[in-house]
Amino acid sequence: MPLIQLNEAKKHYCATAFTLTIKPHDFILISGKNGTGKTTLLELILGFKKPDTGIIKKKTLKINYLPEVAALPNEAVVSHYLLTLAKVKRDPFDDGFLHLFQIPLFKKICELSKGNRQKLAILTTLIGKPDLVVLDEPLSGLDDKSITELLDVLKKKKEAGFSFVVSTHQPERLQTLATQLVIL
């Protein structure tokens, strides 16, 4: 039983009509040139946008989402924010990821560098028990070491049964994890 099914879903400003089936335990990579509709496709999957034509069949899902530009509450302290988020999502927080990503825990989010903000935003998508994780350009702003660490974490989560839809300009970095590659 698929989680989400897009059938010729299209927005008027986007040239492509999207047809895609997302099943449990999938790791779908979406790639393509700028302006081909990668983010639009993700927004259709998330339900933030409705298609002008075509059909989207979707269950009620818990989706963890990483936006293209990490949107975080700037004044919150990193550790407090993560703990509150874990509590609200009723998830025992795995602090192993914190050591792995080496994010400064006692700084305000606005004081973090771009890379650390991105790492924190990725970390928030791994908290909870989502049916699907949608990542929009997760590698943006990360150095090589962090990318390797991230790949390890994604691999572990995939093995734990998480489903992923990832939009990226560097599909070759994530290709080993992918079960399906969509080029727009």
Place this chain on the structure above:
Amino acid sequence: MIRLLGQCYLNQKMHLVLFINQLLAIGIIILILTIDVNTTEMILYPKTYQTYFEQMFLQVFTVFNAMFVLFLTMDHDQKFLNPYISYFGRFKVMIGKYVFYSIILSMYALFITMIWIIGLMTLTTIRFVLNWQTYLYFWLDLWFLMTLILTIVRERFKAVAVIIVFVYLLFNLFYQANESFFLYLIPIVQSEFITEPFFVTYKLTYLSFLFTVYLHKTLHETR
């Protein structure tokens, strides 16, 4: 959810707005209660003075509270809500947001009313009789403004919040008591109608209607 939203929304700016507003409110209340007051006359005509003070309170705090709601709620639509919406669902997030702002407004309303009553009892010789309707109607205006701003204002059009508050203030300043059509259209507080028994029912119904519009709009909009 509310705790999470509190952590996100209660930033430095919000703290500053709350703190400055409370300080200003205390200052304004002291000014209202101490300027141009004849103590002997106050002892002779306590009811007249209480009515006079309440009218002053309504006039001054109409402007003051409108500004407070504006600063409090104009930044309500934030990008960081998107990941919460995708995980928890729109309904939970939107209700959580409404409840969060309602809690802040209730605390603010209670604080101002408390300071006002303490001021009346300590700075004047009036034996204060609580006229709860005046305050209830007045504080319902806060919810009216808050719900309007939460329903209409979006991140790209924050200036609309200023327009809403501006119209509210204009309406308050230039309202003619005999034009009851406008009262039904925008049932904000008017001293002439405070004693009308239908007013609170109408206002509560109107607020429920606005809340329904808020829910309908936020649950069906694209982000």
